[in-house]
Amino acid sequence: MSAERPLVRARRLLAWAVEGIPELQAGQDLGAICREPLRVGGGLQPWDVVVVTHKVVSKAEGRVMSLAEVEPSDPALALAQRVGQDPRMVQVILQESRRVIRAEPGVLITETVQGLVCANSGVDRSNVGGGELVTCLPLQPDRSAAGLRRSWLDLAQGGPLGIIISDTFGRPFREGAVNVAIGVAGMPALSDHRGLHDEQGYLLHASTIGSADEIASIGELLMGKIDQVPLAVVRGFSWEGPDDGAGVLQRPAERDIFRR
Amino acid sequence: MSAERPLVRARRLLAWAVEGIPELQAGQDLGAICREPLRVGGGLQPWDVVVVTHKVVSKAEGRVMSLAEVEPSDPALALAQRVGQDPRMVQVILQESRRVIRAEPGVLITETVQGLVCANSGVDRSNVGGGELVTCLPLQPDRSAAGLRRSWLDLAQGGPLGIIISDTFGRPFREGAVNVAIGVAGMPALSDHRGLHDEQGYLLHASTIGSADEIASIGELLMGKIDQVPLAVVRGFSWEGPDDGAGVLQRPAERDIFRR
Numbered sequence: 001m002s003a004e005r006p007l008v009r010a011r012r013l014l015a016w017a018v019e020g021i022p023e024l025q026a027g028q029d030l031g032a033i034c035r036e037p038l039r040v041g042g043g044l045q046p047w048d049v050v051v052v053t054h055k056v057v058s059k060a061e062g063r064v065m066s067l068a069e070v071e072p073s074d075p076a077l078a079l080a081q082r083v084g085q086d087p088r089m090v091q092v093i094l095q096e097s098r099r100v101i102r103a104e105p106g107v108l109i110t111e112t113v114q115g116l117v118c119a120n121s122g123v124d125r126s127n128v129g130g131g132e133l134v135t136c137l138p139l140q141p142d143r144s145a146a147g148l149r150r151s152w153l154d155l156a157q158g159g160p161l162g163i164i165i166s167d168t169f170g171r172p173f174r175e176g177a178v179n180v181a182i183g184v185a186g187m188p189a190l191s192d193h194r195g196l197h198d199e200q201g202y203l204l205h206a207s208t209i210g211s212a213d214e215i216a217s218i219g220e221l222l223m224g225k226i227d228q229v230p231l232a233v234v235r236g237f238s239w240e241g242p243d244d245g246a247g248v249l250q251r252p253a254e255r256d257i258f259r260r
Numbered sequence: 261m262s263a264e265r266p267l268v269r270a271r272r273l274l275a276w277a278v279e280g281i282p283e284l285q286a287g288q289d290l291g292a293i294c295r296e297p298l299r300v301g302g303g304l305q306p307w308d309v310v311v312v313t314h315k316v317v318s319k320a321e322g323r324v325m326s327l328a329e330v331e332p333s334d335p336a337l338a339l340a341q342r343v344g345q346d347p348r349m350v351q352v353i354l355q356e357s358r359r360v361i362r363a364e365p366g367v368l369i370t371e372t373v374q375g376l377v378c379a380n381s382g383v384d385r386s387n388v389g390g391g392e393l394v395t396c397l398p399l400q401p402d403r404s405a406a407g408l409r410r411s412w413l414d415l416a417q418g419g420p421l422g423i424i425i426s427d428t429f430g431r432p433f434r435e436g437a438v439n440v441a442i443g444v445a446g447m448p449a450l451s452d453h454r455g456l457h458d459e460q461g462y463l464l465h466a467s468t469i470g471s472a473d474e475i476a477s478i479g480e481l482l483m484g485k486i487d488q489v490p491l492a493v494v495r496g497f498s499w500e501g502p503d504d505g506a507g508v509l510q511r512p513a514e515r516d517i518f519r520r
C-alpha cells in the first residue's frame with residue numbers, strides 16, 4: 001500500500017465487449033492483433049480501461065502445454081488420488097504453485113507462483129483446442145499488462161490508459177465465481193478511502209476497495225465464457241495514485257487468517 | 261440452484277449513480293423517496309437493474325440502534341477483549357449472528373442471522389449520524405429488494421426490473437473490499453454456464469458466476485463511500501431463470517471448506 005492514497009472514481013460508466021478478435025496462437029502478438037478490433041466504434045479514449053481475459057495472454061505467451069507430455073511425480077500421483085483429478089493435471093498444478101492451501105476430494109486450492117490463491121493454480125483445461133491441452137496463468141501478469149498498455153497507448157491518444165488482466169476465481173463463503181484482476185497496469189489496483197471522513201465527521205472504516213477486481217467483474221459480465229470475446233472496454237473512470245500492479249491485491253500469507 | 265440454468269448476459273452496459281436522494285430517517289418510505297431521483301435523465305427502462313446500498317434500506321427499516329442503550333453480556337465482554345472492540349458493539353454483533361467464524365485481535369468474522377459470512381455481522385458505525393449509532397443489515401434483504409421492486413416497477417414500464425441490495429465485504433486471500441449482493445429481486449443472482457460447451461466441445465468448468473455480486477460491484481464503483489449516493493442504475497442486461505433471491509450466493513456451511 002502506498003502513502004499516496006490511490007483513488008478510483010466514476011459517476012457514469014459505459015462498457016462494451018470488443019468483438020472480432022480471432023483465435024490466438026502461441027507466439028502471436030496479442031497487442032497487434034487487437035488493435036483493429038479496439039478501433040471499432042470510435043476506438044479508445046484517455047481514461048479508458050481495457051479488461052483482458054488472461055486466457056488470450058497465456059496463449060500468446062505460450063503458456064499452454066499438452067498433458068500428453070507430462071510425467072506425474074509421486075507427490076502428484078498421491079495428491080491426484082486425494083483430490084480425484086488427472087495426475088498429469090495435478091503435476092502441472094504443483095509446478096505452478098508455491099504451496100497447497102487446501103486439498104480435498106474435488107478441491108485443490110494453491111498459492112500460485114504469482115502469489116495468487118485460487119483453485120488448481122489457475123490451470124485450465126477448457127477453451128484451448130482439445131482436452132489434452134491446458135493453459136497456465138501468465139508468469140508475470142503485471143508485466144503482460146504493461147506490455148499491452150504500451151501496444152495500445154497511442155490508440156488512447158497517449159492515455160491515461162488502464163489495463164486489467166482478469167481471471168475467474170471461486171471464493172470462500174459464497175457460491176458463484178467472479179472475475180478478479182491478476183495483472184494491472186496504468187492505474188492503481190486498490191482504491192483507498194481510508195483517510196476520508198463521512199458527512200458526520202466519522203472516520204470511514206474498512207474502506208480500502210479492490211477496485212481493479214470490481215472492474216474485472218464488469219469484464220466478466222460482458223465477455224461471458226463461450227463467445228471468444230476476450231476484451232472489454234470500460235469508460236468513465238478517473239484515478240489518482242500509483243501504478244503499482246495487481247500484487248497489492250494479494251494479502252500476504254502472514255496477514256491472512258484463512259491461510260493458516 | 262435451479263435446474264432452469266439462470267443466465268445473465270450483456271454486450272454493452274451503461275451505468276450511473278442516482279443523485280439527489282436526501283438523508284433517510286427511520287420509518288421513511290425509501291421506495292417513495294427515490295422515485296423522483298430515479299426519474300431524472302429519462303428514468304428507468306425495462307431490464308434495468310437498480311443497485312441500492314444496504315445502508316439506506318437499513319435506515320428506512322429502523323435497523324439503527326444507539327450503543328448508549330446496549331448492555332454488553334459477559335460473553336460479549338470477553339470477546340470484546342479478545343478482538344479489541346467496544347463491548348457494546350460486540351454485543352450487537354453477537355445479537356446479529358448465528359455463530360462466530362474467526363475472532364482475533366482486530367478481526368471478528370461471523371455468520372449473520374441472514375446467513376452471510378462477513379466482518380462484524382455487517383454492523384456498521386459510519387454514516388449514521390454520530391459515533392454512538394450503528395446500522396445493522398436488513399433482516400430479510402430479499403424481501404426488502406422485492407419491496408423496492410414493487411415501488412419502482414411502474415417507473416420501468418412494468419419491467420423486467422432487477423433490484424440488488426449491496427454491502428461492502430472484505431474477503432480471504434485478497435486485499436480490498438468489494439461490493440456483494442445481499443438481497444436480490446426480479447432477476448437471478450447466479451448465472452450458470454455449467455451446461456455449456458466451448459468452441460472445441462469441451463465442457464466448461466467452474467462456470468457458475470456470481471453475477472449479482474459482479475453487478476453490485478459496479479454499484480460500488482459508482483457510489484463510492486462518502487457522497488450520499490446510495491443508488492446506481494445498470495442498463496444493458498438480459499436474463500433468464502428464477503428470481504430466487506440472494507440466498508443462492510450463500511455457500512452452505514457444510515460445503516464450505518473455509519468455515520470448518
